[in-house]
Amino acid sequence: MGHGHAVQEELREPGRALRRAIPEVYDGYRTMHAAAYAAGALDQKTKELIALAIAVGKECDGCIASHARGAVRTGATESEVAEALGVAIAMNGGPGTVYGARAFAAFREFAEEAAPSQG
Template sequence: MADPKKMLNEFMGGLQSFEKEAPEQTKAFMNLLGASYKEGALSTKTKEIISVAVGTYNRCEYCIVFHVYKALEAGATKEEIIEAAMVAVAFGGGPSMAYSVTLVKESIDAFLPEFEK
């Protein structure tokens, strides 16, 4: 069983330590986050709910923990977060199949003859 609080602390601690290791890049990343999540045409809450779905779709455990926390902090409800995660689950199956039956298959067909010699 995962410990989300521990994971969040690990992630935040990792970001802080990277500020010493790679200060310019870490600062740039943090500035991108700040600019991306500020209130705009979409609310910060909506952006965090979207981020939960994206993190879930990408199976990024630290992203999920961080953005669930941030979504709750921004006022999202449990139901909103669960619904976003379910959209990601529903979406995640189709693209993998679509790329498998098209681009993956076409790539195999194109490259395999080079290796059969």
């Protein structure tokens, strides 16, 4: 299991416990999230790439894992992710190189999992 999966697994139960404790907050967040990520002037893939770059800037491993997976699900290519992460590095300096690499590894991990088996 790669880092992206490990982070999601680590956060799964604590996240569920917090959702049970404050369901109204999570319901509001879910509604806002759906509205923000809906296709509009920007498509969903572009929004996931923006979110992934912001996750790098915020140094949030859980966000990186979520949006790396989202980038895969919306059809982002490795080149598109790399360029988005390049912008994140430009905006964040040295820490961007650490969290950008984590984001790139997470994207590749989820992309490999999503790729059809060849054999």
